[in-house]
Amino acid sequence: MISSGIPRLDTFLGGGIPKGKTLMYLIQPEVEGEIFGMQTLYTNLEKGVKSIFIITKSDPQSVKEQFEEYGWDINRYKDELIFVDAYSGLIGSKSNARYCIEDPNDINSYDSIMEKLIKDSETLITFSSLSSIIDLCGEEAIDHIKKWNDMISSHNCIGVYNFTDWPYPKRLKERLRDMMNAIVRVWGIGERVILGQYYGVLKVDWLDNPKGTLMFKISKPGGIKAFIPKILVTGPFNAGKSTFIRALSTKSVSVDRMGTTVALDKGHIEYGDITADIFGTPGQQRFDPILKYIANEAMGVFLIVDSTKPESFSRAKSMLEKTKVKGLPLIVVANKQDMKNALDIEEIRKKMQLPESIEIVPANALNKEGVFEAFEKLIKKIEGRE
């Protein structure tokens, strides 16, 4: 089995892509999806997997630069990676790749190279764009793709295809879907324009009941990251919410007046394979009527409390109610743990009457202590892993 290299996808696939199988990324036009195949390829190059990359829309040099945009240097993997250049022949320029498709408009000219290359077992064969091969060669290409899939299966290789879901004839798409072992759909949401992007598994023929969807964003550098559009940070006045957001964020904005937040804090977090947008509420009571609007559509909540101020704990609990976030994943952050008179976690639990199921994380947001532990714990809860 190899890793897909896409955040959470291996879990949805039951561990990864088994040998002898094919997987197609079915990508909605206008959505940045061809990076899926690239990320699968790069992840496996890093692990020393022998790989073949069939490129159809630009020459090998441009493709290398495309990888560099994500911070991936594929020059390091000269021994592991073979390019098949199915572009240069199209524009009549000379190719410096070892394998070059002479006439990319003729599907037969792919066959001999495929036969030559799909031999060694455990090779990963990635197509940068299967749709462009179909565009060039017509529907006839489908029979050949079937043949390549059979070769991949009998030689215990792995085939990964990017496929842009243009309005092709229905029959063509059905045949293509039937011949793939797994299909991962990549699509955009938004009524007028595309505002967010998801991926989800449509078919996994080695699992009984495949499921799983995830919202994602693309970072340059970095590649595909799981995306959590809204995490809420709430808590009483002066508990350290803004400091907590700043400590977590790569970028943050705070609308401050005299050192305290009177409107809204907003931060953007990039951590591991996750990106998230985080929003803070003001703590003063006069803002209570708007709390539930700020909290609307949040996917998880941090409740920040000042460990030195037990008198503010009831206010903290009432803020949770006012934000109407009951039932959402919640982490209580016990801030200012560095202070002498700070209560410890168990004392706070007792005073706040919190059940054991709610986790309290000790933190000192000023020094960034405990903030990422709290973040990891919340993500686990949001993703249902805990």
Next chain:
Amino acid sequence: MFYSKLDIGIPKGSNILLSGPPMSGVSTMVKYISLDALKRKEAVIYISTKETGERVQKWFSERTEIDGLGIVDCISKSLRLKTNIEDNKSIKFVSSSVDLTGISVKYSNLLERFWNVEEYRDIRIVIDSLSTLLMYSNVQTVFRFLHILTGRIKKIEGYGLFILDGNPEDPQVAPVKQLIDVLAIIEKNKIIFVGFGINREYEFRIEGDELIFGGGR
């Protein structure tokens, strides 16, 4: 409004094919139409297959504010004019005119910026030119690409302006015409609009930064 000095009732959400023989000034005309839109604080997404993004940007910036201008440059990367070409806020690059998927991703990025972040509600998308796309890909492929793009233009109630250097009666172009609402044919200093019950002919000239239309028939 399609053009402030020519209110001929082309409704929002329309896709317009502008064609004329090479050197007839179709590109220039579309640039002035786009310039007029920018001056009215509307947004323009300019997909350029013939000129670099930098040159297109310069042309507009010499004439007006270009806050609402976004460009998809299909040429700089394949010409290798510079190394390390990277997208910026206003200019996005694709590897070549073959890469219709890439073009769709980049105009979609710009749409997200203009529509969602900056809240423009009048957006036009220009392809300069369709002829180059048809040189690199077969007509069915271009048709599928345009099918998605023209659908998007209807959704945002914008305008699509697609330039064709050559004869729109060319049988090779026929499938693409199914997606077009209005045809504008440019000959010498005349422009003929056909579609939506419109059938009007105007003389035109360029004066300063403006396109001036003479008496219509």
